[in-house]
Amino acid sequence: MARAVPASAPGGAAKPLQIVARVHAMPPEHNAGAEHMLVSMLRPLVERGHDVQVWLSRYGKASKVYDYRGIRVVPLEARLDFPSAVRKADVLVSHLECVPSTAALARGYGKPVVVICHNTHRPTFRDAAAGGTALAVYNSQWMRAEAELFFAEYPKAVRPGAELIVRPPVFADEYATRPGQAITLINCNAEKGGKVFAELARRMPEQQFLAVRGAYGEQILPDLPNVEVVEHVRGEDMREKVYGRTKVLLMPSSYESWGRAGVEALASGIPVVAHPTPGLCESLGEAGVFVDRNDVAGYEAVLGKLLAPAEYRLASKRARARSIELNPTAELAAWCDAVEALA
Known part of the structure; x- marks a missing residue:
């Protein structure tokens, strides 16, 4: 049976990283495919010893910081300072509606940003190609092919520094x-x-x-x-x-x-x-x-x-x-x- 990547997996950074994600919602309050894909991708980073935080951009029911599968989740209601977290971060991660604002902060603070693409709609590729994306993650082979069509159609779009296919991980x-x-x-x-x-x-x-x-x-x-x-x-x-x-x-x-x-x-x-x-x-x-x-x-x-x-x-x-x-x-x-x- 498939499990999250263990902490002893090959590779690894020289020191634990601060990885900060910015998304609109998270489990356990919001349970949808994009959010559970993100969680399944962040869990192995936690198991490798990295400090992983998710900051929410929408108001929800939670008002205090909570832990979800080893991931520190910061609700918008907690009224903590997200730009301060960005300044301390080694890598930023975002998806869906939060990509433009997260990418803008990443450019401002000189941080690498990872964009996880969950659909083949043009705004997804447009946001990932707005400039400064260090890594774009596509959830399927066909999405990767659709991205190629997008960049062929818009040759002036700024291609991400690296691209990777990660099919939504199910343990x-x-x-x-x-x-x-x-x-x-x-x-x-x-x-x-x-x-x-x-x-x-x-x-x-x-x-x-x-x-x-x-x-x-x-x-x-x-x-x-x-x-x-x-x-x-x-x-x-x-x-x-x-x-x-x-x-x-x-x-x-x-x-x-x-x-x-x-x-x-x-x-x-x-x-x-x-x-x-x-x-x-x-x-x-x-x-x-x-x-x-x-x-x-x-x-x-x-x-x-x-x-x-x-x-x-x-x-x-x-x-x-x-x-x-x-x-x-x-x-x-x-x-x-x-x-x-x-x-």
Whole structure:
């Protein structure tokens, strides 16, 4: 099973580094793929002995500094001085909406900044190419290819000093469990397939469905006797509250740059039925069962077939094999080495 990179991993900085990340939200209050990817990447840096801090840019429920998996998280409500932390930092890290402001501070204080890219939208590449990015991290091969198209289209854009692919790391032993009986959707907004889920629940009244409330977007939660709604779940509780109750995971998303939830499900041998976005095709590989999100009847037919014991065993075997293929150890070691090389 895949674990975080141990402190004894090859490479390593000459001294412990101060690594400061600036993002809008963090677990346990906000649990989404980008945040858990960031946590999974920061944990091995902590295990290598570095001081890792995450400073939040939005107000939330937390008002005091707290520890999350060895990472010091500083809420905006704590009213501490972020520029002072930047001055003391060896490396800055950011993603999504916080990249422009973090990069500006990095330029002002002469600090290297790492930008983690979670999607292929043009603003993501534009922000990473605004100048001064020491390292850009792409979460998939197809995102890396999309970045190449961006730089070809905008030849005057400033290319990051270095680029690296780190697929959203999933430590399989933290998610692996015995699958349950439900057909599950995680984050029931329309873009993630909430309408598809609701229609399938109506068409399959004898089957148990599990709707997991997501961290963002208007949730479509059907009021049906065969649908159980689970409130927003912390990442460390997903094994017990979600995957231990799931037989098949649905991912009829209109867009996924990778699809972390699908990879988490694979660790338990849970088959994933998904819309064929480039990200999901890359992440799930041969383990994925792909159906267009507009073909609800197709989803119903595939589910009917998958729920047959013999077919389920084969699909589950493919899922476990793909989970092993996605062991993140080597990519995380390369990530840690790349961050340490910036100091």
